[in-house]
Amino acid sequence: MKIFLAFIKKEFRHVWRDRRSLTILLGLPIMMMLLFGFAISNEVKDxxxxxxxxxxxxxxxxxxxxxxxxxxxxxxxxxxxxxxxxxxxxxxxxxxxxxxxxxxxxxxxxxxxxxxxxxxxxxxxxxxxxxxxxxxxxxxxxxxxxSTQQEPLNIKVESRMLYNPQLKSSYNFVPGVMTLIMMLLGTMMTAVSIVKEKEMGTMEVLLVSPMKPILVIISKAIPYLVLCFIDVLLILLMSYTLLEMPVRGNIPLLLAESLLFILTTLSFGLLISNLVASQQMAMFISLVGFLMPALVFSGFMFPIENMPLPLQIISNVVPTKWYFYILKTIMIKGLGFEYIIMPTIILISMTLIFILLTLRNFKIRLM
Amino acid sequence: MERVIMADKLTKKFGDFTAVNAISFEVYKGEIFGFLGANGAGKTTAMRILSGLSYPSSGKAMVAGFDVYEESEEIKKNIGYMSQKFSLYENLTVRENIRFFGGIYGMGRKELKNASEQLIERLQLGPEANKLVGSLPLGWKQKIAFSVAILHRPKVVFLDEPTGGVDPITRRQFWELIYEASEQGITAFVTTHYMDEAEYCDRVSIMVDGAIAALDSPLMLKQQFNAASMDAVFLQLARGAKRSE
CATH class of the missing domain: 3.40.1710.10 (abc type-2 transporter like domain)
Structure with missing residues (x-):
């Protein structure tokens, strides 16, 4: 345990001293929120x-x-x-x-x-x-x-926009931005930080040490867990104060689900880091190989129901889709846990699968 | 003499390729053992097995009294390791690096504090100890990396081409650190490409094509091969190699 703490302390130092990454970690959510909140909008005025x-x-x-x-x-x-x-x-x-x-x-x-x-x-x-x-x-x-006259021939069109009567676009993009940022930072930062140790040669020294490999991996992910969670809080705070978007549902539930999704992205980052040997490759895979599908299949920008059936099926294995769904259900519809049991189970299983695959690959590398 | 490393017909195969072919040798306490061979001769693989990073395909090996198959966790506690790639964290200070590596070997807070202050004093680091490692010259980094590798007083320290890219004066200083450690009873297992360094070793083994082609003290080897220097001995043996990179 003491060893574990020493390791985590060291990881935080790395993150803290690497100002460029830290800027990305904390600046990106702020930038995206401002961008989507004030510059990009689905509302068409005038x-x-x-x-x-x-x-x-x-x-x-x-x-x-x-x-x-x-x-x-x-x-x-x-x-x-x-x-x-x-x-x-x-x-x-x-x-x-x-x-x-x-x-x-x-x-x-x-x-x-x-x-x-x-x-x-x-x-x-x-x-x-x-x-x-x-x-x-x-x-x-x-x-x-x-309305006052009895006119049977008049067809009255009465549409009601449920959950978002003013059709505010922030209702869509706040969950969307949260999903993408978690995915991007959680996966890429973790993958890069582990691959960096491999490139520097420090990973070998760690593996020769009495420290258990699994602990090495876990403690590498912890600072990013904390930072991603800070990002969640940051985004929620910004959406509440700047965009006046309230969270209708249960906030502890929302945070718990966010934590789960962060774990999913981190474990995916760990998996990538085990499969590649260079930082560039890790970056490339997490950006191109993963951010693109994450964006397309989250339902954030393109409605999944409109996709051809094969793509709809594929969308089910993309974790962002489920987190986005969970976020919208809690934040906008204000519904409780009973409505998101299925997506939660799916995210949990994905996380477990990623971790399992990571462990298997890790052992193979040591043989 | 106490045996610290013992290898008996140690073999490692990757598919059809036999990287290490039934090597047998012993290394004794406090000895400086040079582990030589051309690139691709199998020395890194052999070293990885002995340091617990990789399992052998067949054969027996004991390190610090523990079996590499059964007790690799025990081995890990009793060895130090410094790789050819530089192995300290560049964006931690010298002091933080020392504390961290001491920490992952389970050294207590007080013990670690004493040991790190002693080390900083011995290497005459002074104010440099609070600088980021990345800002120090390579020679310094490697001296610190070695000192960190033996901070927890291991029985054996594995050095994988520790002096690559370092100037002759710093290399000489580096070897003085190895001698010091050896006097304290720490066995050094060194791979190197510099033949002048081979002369500094107590005994030297030369690997060719996965097998040990020669093993003795530098003096005896030179006599045996009728050569003026270790360089000449090495060339005679390595020329016969079938595989190369």
Whole structure:
């Protein structure tokens, strides 16, 4: 035990003196949070639109006013015909066009009417988002105009955005950033630090010493466990204070699950370190071989349900997917442990498998 | 004389390749034993077996009175090791390195403190002791690495090309440290490529193609091979080698 403590002390000294790595360890989460929080956003504001109003009655004017008042749209131009819409899209002036049919007001109060929305889908995500905003505004408008009347022919669209009524993008990226940072730091830093000992020749000295190899490995991972945990706290604190994103669920549960995921990433880092001989290789494998799939299959940026079946199946072996799911369930939906038992079990098994493989490889190396 | 290392038909095979082929030798307490051979002759493999890093395929070996198959944990407590790759932590200070390596050999706090202060004094490190090892010249690092390797007073210290890349004066000083250790009863098992260093050893073995081709004191070897220097002895033997890197 005393030997173990001496070793851990030494590891902390390494991390502490290696200012560059320390900067990455603590600076990266801060940078990513600021970047995602203030610079990159899925919310699309002030989209310019064109309006083609065939009706030109009181009702249509009210509607256009209402749209213009929202934060999401600015009426860029009113056009006379559909050709003008086309050319506005071509010039890239507008993101969306609205075509209001003739006799809009009259039709609405009789049998209902239809409005055409045309979006520029050269950027499909944005097109989707702005169309949704527009639909919401239209639905709201109709509701405010006709809710008091008994109009069986009016179809009322009523959408409710569960868990995230304001559609804040921080609700998606805070768990996403947490997942990626843990994955990146936990895996890469651990792998690199062990491979470094191999490269320096100090690993041999450690293996010749009476210290048990398994203790060498464990104590190398501990400082990174602590640092990753600090990062979790840092991200949560930043998301709470800067982005005003509360954690709805149980915080101790969230921290416990984070600890589990850190263990998963650390054990994966240990596994990599056993398989490669140079720091560059360790870095390369953890970045290219692992960060990419971790990003793609976490569900953070691309919805997994939209992937072809083989890829959906593959996504199940990527730990980030499960942690991301757990985070969203606890932080955003505010649900308890009973809803994340399965992902928790999966993460535990993955960790055990990584550790087992590490131990096996470690023994082989010593034979 | 007390036997500290005993190898009997020690063999290590990697698949079809016999890296170490039935070598037998004994090393005695306080002896400085030179373990010579061209690159690829099998000396590193043999050394790894004796230091508990690797298991032999067949044959017997005892180190510090313990069997390499059964009691490698006991062996580890009784040996020191310094590899050809430099083996102190560059971003720890000299003092921290000494404390750390003493610590992993289970030395007590007080014992360690005394031993490290003594060592710092003996090597005349003074204020350098609080500097990062990375900032010291190579010769210093290697002297410190050796002193650290024998800090816990092992029975044998294994030195794998300890003086690679060091100037002649520092090498000479390094060997004085080895002599000192040997006078205190610590056996030194040294591999080297410098033939002048071979002359400093009490006895020398020369490995060729995984087997020991010659083993005796430098003086006897020179007589036996009718050579003026160890260099000439080595060349005569190594020229016959079939495998090389």
């Amino acid at each position: 989209s310019k639109i064109a309006v083609l109003d065939y009706s030109n009655d009181a009702m249509s004017k009210q509607l256009i006013d209402r749209i213009g008042q929202s934060n999401y749209f600015t009426v860029f131009e009113s056009v006379r015909n559909e050709a003008a819409i086309e050319s506005a899209f071509r010039k890239g002036n507008i993101r969306l066009a609205l075509i209001i049919p003739p006799n809009f007001g009259k039709q609405m109060s009789k049998e209902g009417s239809s409005i055409r929305i045309i979006a520029d889908a050269s950027d499909p995500n944005t097109a989707n988002i702005v169309t949704n905003y527009m639909n919401a505004i239209l639905a709201d408008f109709i509701k405010s105009k006709f």
